[in-house]
Amino acid sequence: MNNKPYVLGIAGSSGSGKTFFLNSFLKHFKPSEVTLISQDDYYIPANTKTQEENRLYNFDIPTSIDRQAFYKDIKALFNGETIHKEEYTFNNPALTPKILEIKPAPILIIEGLFIFYYTEINDLINHKIFLSADQDIALRRRLHRDLVERGYFEDDVMYKWVNHVLPSYNEYLLPYQDTCDQVIFNNTDEPEPIWEITNQISEELKLKLNLV
Structure with missing residues (x-):
């Protein structure tokens, strides 16, 4: 790639529907046209901790992420390099991590809770x-995800929601809402509104970047 990518930054509260939004958006493009790098794959490992230590360990603060490695890999994508990264499995022993191959593309999606807070990354978007x-x-969506998909206990999920998730959202993400180009309120579990929004954004991007 000779030109730097066009960068979309996507962030939102836990349970805001980021995963469904991203999956819907990606379907509008060929794999060669768009690539995704997720902050979640840069958690500093906590799998050596006991269950009780993990209950108290706050994954929802900026220092829980290997910020330097995250930024380094983003810059590598800017330089046309392919990244190989082990996915993060949220300390679930039942899951075997895959090796992610993240290739450079004309559109780069950066997603994660702290992408606007990390100034060096925010400046690239x-x-x-x-x-x-x-x-x-x-909260309802978070409970379903963590209990069903990640195998957590409900009291642990609620503890983290009250003591970690909400305080972090209010401190590290919500203050940036007014600086964003687009704010999407996603209170419905019906897919059509998100399909329509991602269709509109993708069509505008294709025209902008001459991908049609």
Whole structure:
């Protein structure tokens, strides 16, 4: 790649529907046209801790991420390099991590809770998208994800929600909502509204970058 990519930054509260939004968006492009790098794959490992230590360990603060490695890999994508990275499995022993191959592309999506807070990453973003959902809806989605998909215990999920998730959202993400180019309130579990939004954004990007 001779030109730097067009960078979309996508962040949102836990339970705001980021994963569904991203999957819907990616379907509008060929693999050679878009690539995704996720902050979640840069957690500093905590799998050596006991269950009780992990209960108290706060994964929802900027220092829980290997910020330097995250930025380094983003810059490598800017330079046309391919990244190989072990995916993060959220300390679930039932999951075997895959090796992710992240290739450079004309559109680069950077997603994660702290991407606007990390100034060196925020400065690289061309278009910032903020996803939000009402707290009761976000919590319901979080409980389903963590209990069913990640095998966590409900009391641990609720402890982290009250003591880690909400304080972090209020301190490290919400203050950047007004700086974003697009704010999406996603309170419905119906897919059509997100399909429509991602279709609109993708069509505009294709025209902008001459991908049609």
